[in-house]
Amino acid sequence: MKFFSQIAHGCGLPAGGVALPHMPLGWSVPSSAVCTIRSRAAAELRAAPLLHGGTASSRRLQMGSSSHSAAWTSLPPPRPEPAPAPGRGVCMMSTSWRDKQHPDLVNFIAAFLAANSYRLNFLSISPDFIINNGGLSVAFIFETSWDCENEAAVFSRVNTLKRQFKNLYVVVAVPTVEQIESFNQSYFRYDMELGCPTFVPVNDPEMGFEKMLKIAHARGVCKQQDISSTMKNEREQAVQCMDAFLQVVTSIPGIDNHDANMLAQAIGSIEAIAKAPKSLILESTDLSTDKAETVVRFFRDRQYYLSPKIN
Structure with a gap:
């Protein structure tokens, strides 16, 4: 005491x-x-190491405002949960098509879409499926089993929908040899234009739907990367180059468009044709001896190719 x-x-x-x-x-x-x-x-607080960049005076103020030592210990804020990844696209299934199919196939399609981050909607639409990916919509007619007795209705529907949808594909499941032969005969019997629309034969419905999703995805990627415009420009440049090539080669006396195309396919560029010997031209093309000799003289005989010529 x-x-x-x-x-x-x-x-x-x-x-x-x-x-x-x-x-x-x-x-x-x-x-x-x-x-x-x-x-x-x-004294112990003053001797303790600084936490989170604070000062001793600020911690003494925190200690004075609370009777617990935990009051002045600052904890990092909790990390926010990551946002869910956006879906790849939307798949619209026709309700009339769905009602005609086996529930197992519909369940497979729903699970396959969910696994690939697609949203599935059931709507009353003319085609069996419309898949939107990358801002591009692709329509599909999906025949899960080819029936030769129903061929007239199928091709009539194809002719109707190809006028309504720019991007239309027809997927047909032909698991047997008899169905393949029946489908091929029907295709030519109804005078279908090749690639308008594109028909995709498959072995089973599951493979058919996977093909549909891959086609829609590829078309969407092409639109996003503007690959179609690039290919179109390249084709136009190739056509222009070919027109210039034909104009030069057909200026040789006696050489027409057929001969110029043969030289382009067999020999190659104008430079290669100018260096090609007569024997190579005769072996690689169907040009006559006189025409082959004319081509060689045109590029190698200075007096010949500088002299005026009348075609």
């Missing part, structure tokens, strides 16, 4: 004690003990 009294006198506190509710009756803790505990806690 003498020790506590000396500490109390040094701190300027009364010599009496402070009773705590959990102490036994008749016992008390001097007020100086509370002062000593607080002083030691403050």
